[in-house]
Amino acid sequence: xxxxxxxxxxxxxxxxxxxxxxxxxxxxxxxxxxxxxxxxxxxxxxxxxxxxxxxxxxxxxxxxxxxxxxxxxxxxxxxxxxxxxxxxxxxxxxxxxxxxxxxxxxxxxxxxxxxxxxxxxxxxxxxxxxxxxxxxxxxxxxxxxxxxxxxxxxxxxxxxxxxxxxxxxxxxxxxxxxxxxxxxxxxxxxxxxxxxxxxxxxxxxxxxxxxxxxxxxxxxxxxxxxxxxxxxxxxxxxxxxxxxxxxxxxxxxxxxxxxxxxxxxxxxxxxxxxxxxxxxxxxxxxxxxxx
Numbered sequence: 001x002x003x004x005x006x007x008x009x010x011x012x013x014x015x016x017x018x019x020x021x022x023x024x025x026x027x028x029x030x031x032x033x034x035x036x037x038x039x040x041x042x043x044x045x046x047x048x049x050x051x052x053x054x055x056x057x058x059x060x061x062x063x064x065x066x067x068x069x070x071x072x073x074x075x076x077x078x079x080x081x082x083x084x085x086x087x088x089x090x091x092x093x094x095x096x097x098x099x100x101x102x103x104x105x106x107x108x109x110x111x112x113x114x115x116x117x118x119x120x121x122x123x124x125x126x127x128x129x130x131x132x133x134x135x136x137x138x139x140x141x142x143x144x145x146x147x148x149x150x151x152x153x154x155x156x157x158x159x160x161x162x163x164x165x166x167x168x169x170x171x172x173x174x175x176x177x178x179x180x181x182x183x184x185x186x187x188x189x190x191x192x193x194x195x196x197x198x199x200x201x202x203x204x205x206x207x208x209x210x211x212x213x214x215x216x217x218x219x220x221x222x223x224x225x226x227x228x229x230x231x232x233x234x235x236x237x238x239x240x241x242x243x244x245x246x247x248x249x250x251x252x253x254x255x256x257x258x259x260x261x262x263x264x265x266x267x268x269x270x271x272x273x274x275x276x277x278x279x280x281x282x283x284x285x286x287x288x289x290x291x
Contacts, residue, residue, distance in 0.1 A: 001257065001258050001259070001283075002259050002260075002261060002276060002279055002280060002283070003203065003207050003209070003258065003259070003260050003261070004203075004260075004261050004276075005196070005199040005200055005202075005203045005260065005261065005262040005263070006199040006202065006203075007192070007195040007196045007198075007199040008196065008199065008215075008261065008262055008263035008267070008272065009263045009264075009265070009267050009268065009269050009272050010265065010266070010267070010268060010269065011094075011190065011192035011193070011196075011265035011266075012094075012095075012192055013071040013094025013095065013096060013097070013190070013192070013265075014038050014071050014094070014265055014266050016071070016092060016094070017037060017038070017068070017070055017071040017092040017094070018037070018038065018043065018047070018268075020068060020090060020092045021033070021037060021047055021052060021068055021092075022047070022050070024066060024068060024090065025047070025050045025051045025052065028051075028066045029051050030051045030052075030053060030065070030066070031051065031052055031053070031066050031067075031068055032052075032053045032054070032055055032061050032065050032066065032067045032068070033052065033053075033054055033055070033067070033068055033069075033070050034054075034055050034056075034057060034058055034061070034067070034069075034070070034074060034078065035054065035055075035056070035070065035072070035123050036054060036070075037052070037054075037068070037070040037071070038070070038071065038217075038266040039216075039217040039219045039220035039221070039223075039264075039266050040216065040217040040220065040264075040266045040267055040268065040271075041217055041241065041242075042241070042242050042268070042271055043266070043268045043271070046268075058078050058081055058082055061082065061085075061087055063085060063086065063087065064086075064087070064088075065087055065088070066087075066088045066090070067082055067087055067088065067089050067090070068089075068090045068092055069089065069090065069091040069092055069093055070092065070093075070123075071092060071093060071094040071097065072093075072094070072097060072122075072123040072124040072127060073093035073094070073097045073098065073101060073123075073124060073127035073128070074093075074123075074127050074130065075126060075127055075129070075130020075131065076105075076130055076131050077130060078130070079091065093127070094162070094190070096162045096188065096189075096190040096191070096192075097124055097127065097128070097162055097190075099188055100124075100128050100159055100160070100161075100162060100186070100188035101127060101128050101131040102131070103157070103159050103186045103188060104116070104128050104129070104131050104132050104138075104157075104159055105131040105132065105133065107157040107159075107184060107186075108131075108132040108133045108134055108137065108138065108157075109133055110155075111155055112155045112156060112157035112184060113137050113138065113153035113155060113156045113157070113180075114132050114137065114138035114139075114156075114157050114159060115138070115139060115140075115141060115147075115150060115156060115157065115158050115159070115176065116128055116129060116138065116139070116140045116141070116159050116160075116161070117140075117141055117142075117158065117159070117160045117161060117164055117168070117169060117172055118140060118142070118160065118161025118163075118164060119140075119142060119161065119221060120140040120142070122161065122221055124161055124162065124163075124221075125140055125161055128159065128161075141172070143168070143172075144168075144171055144172060144175060147172045147175040147176060148175060150175075150176060150179055151179070152179050152180065153179070153180050154180065154181045154182065155180065155181070155182045155184075156176055156179065156180035156182070156183050156184070157183075157184040157185075157186065158172065158173055158176055158183065158184070158185045158186065159186045159188055160186070160187065160188050160189050161188075161221070162188060162189055162190035162193055163189075163190065163193050163221040163222040163225055163265075164189055164225070165189075165197065165225055165228075165229070166187070166189055166194065169185070169187065169189065173185045190265075192265055193222050193225070193265060196222065196226060196262070196263075196264070196265060197225065197226065197229055199262070200212075200226050200229050200230055200233075200262045201229060201233060203260045203262060204230060204233040204234075204235045204260065205233065207258060207260060208258055209235055209258045209259065209260045210236070210255070210256035210257055210258050210259060211235065211236040211237070211238060211252070211256050211259055211260070212230050212235050212236070212237050212238070212259070212260040212261070212262055213237075213238050213240060213246070213259060213260070213261050213262075213275065213279060214226055214227055214230060214237055214238065214239045214240070214261075214262050214263070214264075215240055215241075215261065215262070215263040215264070215267050215271065215272055215275055216239070216241070216263055216264030216266065216267045217241055217264070217266060217267070218239070218241055220264045220265075220266050220267075222264045222265045222266065223239070223263075223264030223265075223266070223267070226262055226264060227239055230262065235260075238252050240275065242271065242275075243271075243274050243275055243278055246275050246278050246279070247278065250282065253279065253282045253283070256283075257283075259279060259283070261275075261276060261279070
């Protein structure tokens with residue numbers, strides 16, 4: 001039997017950006033993004049086959065091009081440089097990421113020392129820090145250990161990458177409250193991320209599963225957080241990026257009667273369906289009832 005998590009696959013922000021790219025490609029035949037538009041290689045390949053061009057930085061964008069700012073967002077100076085060159089810019093930054101950018105900008109202007117919780121190498125964090133007016137008055141931390149090393153400041157603001165877990169945000173807020181006379185905590189975690197994380201927990205807790213197949217790009221931060229949650233629930237997890245990886249792990253499915261499926265917020269529905277059908281076929285071979 002296959003049981004799907006209640007919430008899986010594209011979140012609102014990613015779907016909005018992918019739909020915008022698809023519509024622009026139909027109209028312009030070529031659209032640029034700076035960096036991968038989403039952290040799912042299969043969906044990026046599909047979009048590239050339709051005319052998407054991916055640049056490593058804004059200097060690679062040719063004059064007269066159409067640029068779509070991906071859901072992760074970009075630093076303010078990047079969009080300003082593009083517009084100053086007369087390039088057509090369509091900003092599809094996820095509304096939750098935009099909220100984090102605006103919080104970082106406004107609190108920085110108000111004199112707060114801005115602490116960003118997240119992966120300093122992730123494009124979303126680079127975009128948020130790019131909205132801070134005084135970058136010498138801000139830092140990025142990844143975990144509780146790094147939070148312990150934050151110096152004392154009169155006014156501190158804690159802002160989270162949208163894919164973080166709320167439990168970690170709460171723990172780090174507890175650490176920082178002793179390192180500031182005034183602490184502002186901004187819960188900028190995406191609701192869709194929180195939904196998928198809770199759905200992953202419920203998938204395991206409500207069903208007697210033999211394992212969970214997690215579908216998503218290996219560079220996807222939100223899929224990685226789902227993996228952590230599933231493993232913390234004590235379930236056997238197989239993280240696959242595509243159908244070929246599912247086939248290569250055929251032995252994993254042996255004697256597994258109850259298999260759950262979860263997917264990250266950057267995983268397209270067409271890929272989830274394809275892998276679900278592969279799992280169903282494997283279970284039918286084993287004589288397992290498939291629903």
